[in-house]
Amino acid sequence: MTSPPSSSPDVHPLQRKLAILADAAKYDASCASSGTTKRDSRGGQGMGSTEGSGICHSYAPDGRCISLLKILMTNFCQYDCLYCVNRVSSNVPRARFSVQEVVELTLDFYRRNCIEGLFLSSGIIQNPDYTMEQVVEVARCLREDHDFRGYIHLKTIPDASPELLRRAGRYADRLSINIELPTDAGLATLAPEKDGLAIRRSMARLRVHIDDAKGASAEQKATPLRSLPATNARRAEAPRFAPAGQSTQMIVGADAADDGAILATSATLYGAYRLRRVYYSAFSPIPDASAGLPLAAPPLIREHRLYQADWLMRFYGFAHDEIIRPDAQGRSLLALDVDPKTAWALAHRERFPVDLNRAPREMLLRVPGLGVKAVERLLAARRVRRLRAADLSRLHVPLGRVLPFVLTEDHRPTRQMEAMPVPRKPVQTQASLF
Amino acid sequence: MEHRRRIQLPDDTDLDAFRRHARALVMAGVAPPDVEWQVADDSAVDLFGAEDIPLPPATDGPAPSPNVPPDFIALCRSVILHRDPGRFGLLYRLLWRLQHEPGLRHDPLDADMLQAERLAKAVRRDQHKMTAFVRFRTVAAPEPGGPDLHVAWFEPEHHIVAATAPFFARRFANMHWAILTPRASIRWFPPHDGEPGRMEHAPGARREDAPPADAGESLWLTYYANIFNPARLKLAMMQKEMPRKYWHNLPEARLIGKLSAQAMERSGTMIEQPTTTPARRIRHLPIRADDTPAPTTVLRLDELKAATDRCRECPIGQFATQSVVGEGPRQARLMVVGEQPGDHEDLRGRPFVGPAGQLFDRAVAELGWQRDRLYVTNAVKHFKYELRGKRRMHKSPGQLEVAACRHWLEDELRLVEPRAILALGATAARAILGRPVAVTRERGQWLEDDAGRPVLVTLHPSALLRADPQYGAENFAAWIEDLKQASAIAMAD
Numbered sequence: 001m002t003s004p005p006s007s008s009p010d011v012h013p014l015q016r017k018l019a020i021l022a023d024a025a026k027y028d029a030s031c032a033s034s035g036t037t038k039r040d041s042r043g044g045q046g047m048g049s050t051e052g053s054g055i056c057h058s059y060a061p062d063g064r065c066i067s068l069l070k071i072l073m074t075n076f077c078q079y080d081c082l083y084c085v086n087r088v089s090s091n092v093p094r095a096r097f098s099v100q101e102v103v104e105l106t107l108d109f110y111r112r113n114c115i116e117g118l119f120l121s122s123g124i125i126q127n128p129d130y131t132m133e134q135v136v137e138v139a140r141c142l143r144e145d146h147d148f149r150g151y152i153h154l155k156t157i158p159d160a161s162p163e164l165l166r167r168a169g170r171y172a173d174r175l176s177i178n179i180e181l182p183t184d185a186g187l188a189t190l191a192p193e194k195d196g197l198a199i200r201r202s203m204a205r206l207r208v209h210i211d212d213a214k215g216a217s218a219e220q221k222a223t224p225l226r227s228l229p230a231t232n233a234r235r236a237e238a239p240r241f242a243p244a245g246q247s248t249q250m251i252v253g254a255d256a257a258d259d260g261a262i263l264a265t266s267a268t269l270y271g272a273y274r275l276r277r278v279y280y281s282a283f284s285p286i287p288d289a290s291a292g293l294p295l296a297a298p299p300l301i302r303e304h305r306l307y308q309a310d311w312l313m314r315f316y317g318f319a320h321d322e323i324i325r326p327d328a329q330g331r332s333l334l335a336l337d338v339d340p341k342t343a344w345a346l347a348h349r350e351r352f353p354v355d356l357n358r359a360p361r362e363m364l365l366r367v368p369g370l371g372v373k374a375v376e377r378l379l380a381a382r383r384v385r386r387l388r389a390a391d392l393s394r395l396h397v398p399l400g401r402v403l404p405f406v407l408t409e410d411h412r413p414t415r416q417m418e419a420m421p422v423p424r425k426p427v428q429t430q431a432s433l434f
Numbered sequence: 435m436e437h438r439r440r441i442q443l444p445d446d447t448d449l450d451a452f453r454r455h456a457r458a459l460v461m462a463g464v465a466p467p468d469v470e471w472q473v474a475d476d477s478a479v480d481l482f483g484a485e486d487i488p489l490p491p492a493t494d495g496p497a498p499s500p501n502v503p504p505d506f507i508a509l510c511r512s513v514i515l516h517r518d519p520g521r522f523g524l525l526y527r528l529l530w531r532l533q534h535e536p537g538l539r540h541d542p543l544d545a546d547m548l549q550a551e552r553l554a555k556a557v558r559r560d561q562h563k564m565t566a567f568v569r570f571r572t573v574a575a576p577e578p579g580g581p582d583l584h585v586a587w588f589e590p591e592h593h594i595v596a597a598t599a600p601f602f603a604r605r606f607a608n609m610h611w612a613i614l615t616p617r618a619s620i621r622w623f624p625p626h627d628g629e630p631g632r633m634e635h636a637p638g639a640r641r642e643d644a645p646p647a648d649a650g651e652s653l654w655l656t657y658y659a660n661i662f663n664p665a666r667l668k669l670a671m672m673q674k675e676m677p678r679k680y681w682h683n684l685p686e687a688r689l690i691g692k693l694s695a696q697a698m699e700r701s702g703t704m705i706e707q708p709t710t711t712p713a714r715r716i717r718h719l720p721i722r723a724d725d726t727p728a729p730t731t732v733l734r735l736d737e738l739k740a741a742t743d744r745c746r747e748c749p750i751g752q753f754a755t756q757s758v759v760g761e762g763p764r765q766a767r768l769m770v771v772g773e774q775p776g777d778h779e780d781l782r783g784r785p786f787v788g789p790a791g792q793l794f795d796r797a798v799a800e801l802g803w804q805r806d807r808l809y810v811t812n813a814v815k816h817f818k819y820e821l822r823g824k825r826r827m828h829k830s831p832g833q834l835e836v837a838a839c840r841h842w843l844e845d846e847l848r849l850v851e852p853r854a855i856l857a858l859g860a861t862a863a864r865a866i867l868g869r870p871v872a873v874t875r876e877r878g879q880w881l882e883d884d885a886g887r888p889v890l891v892t893l894h895p896s897a898l899l900r901a902d903p904q905y906g907a908e909n910f911a912a913w914i915e916d917l918k919q920a921s922a923i924a925m926a927d
Contacts, residue, residue, distance in 0.1 A: 019659075019660045022661045023660040023661075026662065041605060044608065046608065048605065049601075049605040051604075055562070057566045060658065060663075061668070061693050062663045063666070063670075063675075109657070111570065111584065113568050197743055201756050272781075273781075284663060300666060377543060381541055394545065395543065
């Protein structure tokens with residue numbers, strides 16, 4: 001057992017490094033291994049496959065899935081980002097992997113079927129290009145020397161040279177650059193060496209590369225393949241660039257940005273750079289915290305509400321600025337005791353009840369408790385017959401939440417909307433831990 | 435009275451046998467309540483009065499067969515792997531009802547259909563969990579000189595082993611492996627000496643047949659113990675995705691209890707600990723996002739990008755990726771001024787590279803100009819847009835924004851000293867001439883700015899892109915005529 005990282009001499013050196021560098025990587029929430037091109041190891045020399053949806057090979061007691069080997073190349077770092085456990089001014093134990101060690105760990109865990117691949121990040125040592133080169137070399141070695149066909153996610157260092165970004169995209173399925181904080185002002189205060197402009201510029205660069213690679217491969221598929229008779233025609237592979245796109249992570253609760261500012265930033269990131277995901281990471285207490293930070297963590301439920309709101313923007317047709325209304329003090333905060341969709345419905349009672357047999361798809365999606373799949377099924381079913389309340393129970397949707405907002409052949413909300421019971425959850429805060 | 439029939443299936447996942455029986459029964463008009471389904475190795479439930487039916491022959495070619503929607507077969511393929519003994523009866527009932535109730539195939543909320551989907555979902559989940567939770571351990575090569583063997587022990591809930599094995603054959607095509615389960619085992623032999631890989635099916639095995647933990651496994655346990663964040667204990671969430679029934683075959687699961695118990699203590703300690711001062715001497719890096727105000731004027735063109743990047747004299751800069759400044763030689767004779775960067779320009783950091791820029795390039799080629807001899811810029815240096823869903827829609831800059839940006843354009847004019855200016859569109863024309871300009875009326879004529887420089891005004895290429903495509907060729911030709919006025923200057927040495 002190696003928690004917290006032990007430095008006793010009887011622990012194998014690789015074991016000690018792994019303990020330190022996994023510990024150092026755990027504050028990055030991203031774990032996805034989905035959305036890349038389909039491929040497998042048949043006809044190759046190595047191992048690995050990706051089949052569309054990701055696989056979570058294990059779950060840690062914090063409820064998070066373990067899909068990729070998530071480690072840092074090193075947790076030595078020259079930057080002094082106050083929220084980060086690996087900042088230069090922190091006293092945590094330090095370690096550094098060699099390229100070969102990371103490659104072998106990845107292959108060994110993969111062979112055991114413990115992981116889908118690698119998520120590699122690093123503290124900044126020497127300079128951004130030197131650091132990025134090490135990270136890219138691991139991916140190159142896995143792909144070229146070992147014909148590894150599993151998933152690779154590389155964290156990109158925004159100040160690294162465009163040529164290194166290009167090489168990273170050739171080997172990786174996904175690239176990510178952490179936006180870190182919702183506003184440039186927050187970044188300037190808490191992460192003085194990081195530069196919002198450089199981060200956005202790198203994201204833009206990645207988007208251009210990803211779009212170009214997609215365009216080239218679509219064009220190639222559209223042009224018919226011509227060949228001489230009796231030759232085995234094969235198409236040259238279109239250039240590959242991070243087929244699973246890019247993502248980012250934002251830390252919530254380390255600065256004063258409210259939820260409205262966070263969602264506005266996310267909406268811009270989705271719109272401008274076509275990010276696949278924005279991860280929200282509730283700032284959590286770290287060992288050896290800096291004096292410049294709040295010691296108390298934001299309630300985990302806030303992070304959960306942000307994910308729910310993010311979902312509403314991405315799949316339910318909500319604009320970022322209609323999800324929250326500013327309060328009397330002008331702060332835009334998501335309610336913690338009720339989910340954002342229900343909160344929106346309660347604030348727009350005039351739009352309800354919604355007639356399940358007539359309402360358009362966009363409005364069905366706004367009914368609390370109805371998910372995208374349930375809505376698709378209701379739409380399909382109502383093409384052949386009239387919907388009744390019993391259909392909802394067959395769908396296994398939370399009736400208590402749905403029924404007050406909908407009309408069917410045989411159901412009409414009995415109580416006045418004003419008296420509608422709002423299912424509120426008691427707010428669990430981080431405080432219950434101490 | 436109709437007599438009951440008992441169908442004995444050879445194997446509990448034999449979809450083909452089920453289909454042959456079911457097809458024959460439907461064609462013979464045997465209603466679902468009159469059929470009893472059994473699997474060969476089931477402990478025989480004796481039904482009085484039931485008659486055993488032999489397996490109908492496989493049909494070659496088009497045989498009269500019941501009509502089903504295309505995804506029904508896929509549904510059957512999953513449902514049949516479920517361990518529920520009622521699954522054959524359910525599928526037959528659905529098949530029967532599909533023939534007799536035309537509306538059923540369009541009703542995703544039918545009770546039987548939902549039940550079948552629930553079974554299929556449980557099967558797919560079990561299959562997914564198998565791809566996730568199978569853990570291989572390595573044993574020495576069984577044949578001298580052969581490849582090492584990787585063996586896993588797994589206990590699925592449903593009859594999914596044969597159906598899920600191809601996943602492992604794709605993933606570990608070049609590895610020699612075996613998956614042992616209580617009811618069936620699979621062994622994969624990788625390609626060898628030109629022989630393709632092959633899969634071998636064998637009867638069930640016992641847990642003792644699989645190897646115990648090896649030395650390398652402790653690295654995996656180390657990883658598991660350290661990737662977990664004790665400040666965020668969420669055991670219920672974990673158990674939802676990794677139910678206890680799988681724990682006894684997952685090496686890492688034995689750490690869960692200890693890690694959870696320590697979690698509260700550890701996060702408590704973190705919070706109570708006083709903040710510390712760094713033990714090492716720290717070399718502070720130069721800080722980039724400094725507080726010194728951005729310069730408001732530049733003395734060299736290559737300083738323009740950095741200065742405008744941080745310009746916040748109007749609000750649009752903070753929402754853009756970067757500023758986009760002019761591009762071209764300092765000695766350019768003609769300066770081309772557009773409105774503002776668009777989506778493409780904002781992402782690439784270069785002016786006139788989007789669709790409008792490409793149209794401009796077409797005109798440049800047609801006129802015999804060379805783009806790299808022009809200085810091409812915009813009246814406004816940042817992209818102004820409105821988010822609509824996931825798109826950034828171009829929004830025309832307002833007068834205030836044009837005015838705020840004007841001094842950067844003046845810097846460019848001062849440093850390039852063009853002989854003439856080509857203003858594309860109303861925003862550019864207004865920025866340069868300092869008055870509102872009706873482009874459609876004043877296009878194609880030489881005007882003069884305050885400094886006495888000749889200014890040619892014409893449409894912005896995006897106006898041509900927006901116009902009715904019916905007049906595309908006509909509009910383009912007229913636009914070329916306007917631009918031609920500047921040819922002498924654009925091409926002068």
